[in-house]
Amino acid sequence: MADRLVGLSMLIAATTVFVYYTIWTLFMPFVDDDHILHSFFLPRVWAIRIPVILIVLATTVVGSFLSTVMIRSNRKKALKAQQKKAS
Numbered sequence: 466m467a468d469r470l471v472g473l474s475m476l477i478a479a480t481t482v483f484v485y486y487t488i489w490t491l492f493m494p495f496v497d498d499d500h501i502l503h504s505f506f507l508p509r510v511w512a513i514r515i516p517v518i519l520i521v522l523a524t525t526v527v528g529s530f531l532s533t534v535m536i537r538s539n540r541k542k543a544l545k546a547q548q549k550k551a552s
Contacts, residue, residue: 486512 489506496502 490509490512493503493506494509
């Protein structure tokens with residue numbers, strides 16, 4: 466049951482972010498700048514900055530993870546080769 470609640474909360478969060486971002490980027494440019502709706506959204510420049518920052522962070526995390534796995538794998542292979550050579 467807890468898995469379903471976590472999944473539902475993740476789905477709701479993703480849907481909320483998608484709807485917010487869609488309204489912010491596709492519909493708000495057509496609304497007058499002095500309209501009250503603009504107070505609910507960040508400046509438009511952040512519509513580009515936030516995804517770019519997230520992409521850079523995600524690429525960094527994935528690259529760091531892959532490099533760590535590759536370094537550990539090479540160390541294990543070198544240790545096995547060294548033990549085989551010593552035997």
